[in-house]
Amino acid sequence: MERTLIILKPDAVQRRLMGRIITRFEEKGFKIIAAKFVHIDRAMAQKHYAVHKNETFYESLLEFITRGPVLAFVLEAENAIEVSRKMMGSTFGHEAEPGTIRGDFGISRQYNLIHGSDAPETALKEIKLWFKPEELVDYEMPDRSWLEMGK
Numbered sequence: 001m002e003r004t005l006i007i008l009k010p011d012a013v014q015r016r017l018m019g020r021i022i023t024r025f026e027e028k029g030f031k032i033i034a035a036k037f038v039h040i041d042r043a044m045a046q047k048h049y050a051v052h053k054n055e056t057f058y059e060s061l062l063e064f065i066t067r068g069p070v071l072a073f074v075l076e077a078e079n080a081i082e083v084s085r086k087m088m089g090s091t092f093g094h095e096a097e098p099g100t101i102r103g104d105f106g107i108s109r110q111y112n113l114i115h116g117s118d119a120p121e122t123a124l125k126e127i128k129l130w131f132k133p134e135e136l137v138d139y140e141m142p143d144r145s146w147l148e149m150g151k
């Protein structure tokens with residue numbers, strides 16, 4: 001099982017798209033093991049987007065992600081990172097394939113609705129930044145045996 005951090009960004013919240021996006025992950029068979037609705041401050045945004053600190057869009061990215069509340073959650077599934085990134089679509093809405101979250105709901109480069117961890121090490125680091133160990137909930141889903149990747 002693999003875990004990934006997903007964030008529904010302020011545009012997803014303000015555009016009332018949270019439910020529709022979460023539904024896609026539920027329908028795909030992901031298990032939600034933690035969730036948090038929070039308006040992050042600049043310091044947290046800087047930590048989350050530290051890898052982008054030298055990019056030209058860094059300042060405006062910090063403004064965007066702190067502009068309103070976000071919904072952060074942890075998904076668990078086999079191959080969770082690759083599968084969720086595929087479902088999100090490529091970074092810019094106008095380039096993302098139709099059928100993906102970014103491809104279906106917008107054309108903006110920055111306001112692209114969703115963040116998802118991009119590699120196992122990133123996922124570990126991001127989950128640790130956003131959640132305390134005790135906030136990750138351990139439970140069983142009854143349909144688990146129907147959702148195995150190798151079957």
Ligand code: IDP
Pocket residue numbers: 052057061090091109110111112114115116118
């Ligand atoms: P990702 O979210 O698909 O992993 P990254 O390259 O990690 O894409 O960029 C992080 C976020 O920064 C993007 O999701 C987007 O909101 C924003 N961003 C990336 N590139 C640009 C850009 O060229 N202009 C404006 N915003 C950008």
Ligand code: MG
Pocket residue numbers: 118
């Ligand atoms: Mg990224």
